[in-house]
Amino acid sequence: MATTTIRKPASFRLRADLLEGLKRNAARENRTLNNYVESVLLGIVFDEPNEVTKAAIKEAKSGKNPNKVYDDIDELFKDLDSDK
Numbered sequence: 319m320a321t322t323t324i325r326k327p328a329s330f331r332l333r334a335d336l337l338e339g340l341k342r343n344a345a346r347e348n349r350t351l352n353n354y355v356e357s358v359l360l361g362i363v364f365d366e367p368n369e370v371t372k373a374a375i376k377e378a379k380s381g382k383n384p385n386k387v388y389d390d391i392d393e394l395f396k397d398l399d400s401d402k
Contacts, residue, residue, distance in 0.1 A: 332340075344354035367375065388394040 340355060341351055344351045347354060349357075386397070388397075
């Protein structure tokens with residue numbers, strides 16, 4: 319048995335360039351503007367990252383990055399050679 323999704327009309331004021339970009343993307347995917355915008359919004363609202371991704375996001379936001387950043391290529395090679 320199929321369920322019916324209730325849809326309500328909504329009106330939004332968007333920047334002209336944003337609206338044109340949405341229209342282009344919808345046309346590129348051979349979809350209506352309404353269908354395209356609805357699917358984009360559904361993805362934003364209901365797609366939640368998995369636990370591994372959530373942990374990576376939390377680590378990145380904490381500023382505790384275990385990876386060293388190099389400003390000098392010689393320093394990078396020195397560290398690489400020291401691992402041998």
